Amino acid sequence: MSGSNGFTTCLWFDGDAATAADYYVSVFKDGKIGRTGYYNEAGPGRAGDVMVVEFEINGQKFVALNGGPQFPFTEAISFQIHCADETESDYYYDELTKDGGQESACGWVKDKFGVSWQVIPPGAIDLITDPDPGRANRATAAMMKMKKLDVAQMRRAADAG
The missing domain is CATH 3.30.720.100 (Signal recognition particle alu RNA binding heterodimer, srp9/1)
Incomplete structure (x- = not known):
């Protein structure tokens, strides 16, 4: 259009x-x-x-x-931050969780206003979408136990099969 x-x-x-x-x-x-x-x-x-x-x-x-108190934020909407490296991932994760922000699960955080973000370090998406279903399953299972994503740990889990 x-x-x-x-x-x-x-x-x-x-x-x-x-x-x-x-x-x-x-x-x-x-x-x-x-x-x-x-x-x-x-x-x-x-x-x-x-x-x-x-x-x-x-x-x-x-x-x-x-707009007023009628419609608070929920995790139903979130914004993904695809980070270039671990330093950038750490920066966003730390900045968005300080001063009243909260950690959630699987790289999700809620900032001090209640807006949800997914802080995604490089390689995380590749691991959970690996064409080898076993590798993807092991990486995803490891991720499900995390708050902040640890790609090295996810990779070790994926490789453990």
């Missing part, structure tokens, strides 16, 4: 959209803040309060919306 400019992901916050946008552009080094829109007399928020903040991280466009 002509005229398409891709997708923009809208993240619904309960009053802290600007703080969240600032946080994400600080975590992702290429991040940048775009336009900020404010509620006016037409509502539904209080006139002058931040309604939306546009931002971009890793080339992906987002809008942080101050």
Whole structure:
């Protein structure tokens, strides 16, 4: 289709959209803040309060919306971060879990705003999708026991057959 400019992901916050946008552009080094829109007399928020903040991280466009408490984040939606190396993987995992973020399972983390991320070190996807079903099964079984993904341990498990 002509005229398409891709997708923009809208993240619904309960009053802290600007703080969240600032946080994400600080975590992702290429991040940048775009336009900020404010509620006016037409509502539904209080006139002058931040309604939306546009931002971009890793080339992906987002809008942080101050929509209220009706729709909290769940793990049903997550963002995958495909890391170039272990250092980058460690960085994102550590940054997204500090200050109230939480570890989950299989490389998933929830940041301090409740947004879920999958921090994927290089080689992890190759191991769990190995064309040899035995290798893939052993790597996946090892991964299922992990919080932070350890590709070397997954590789050892895959090779153990």
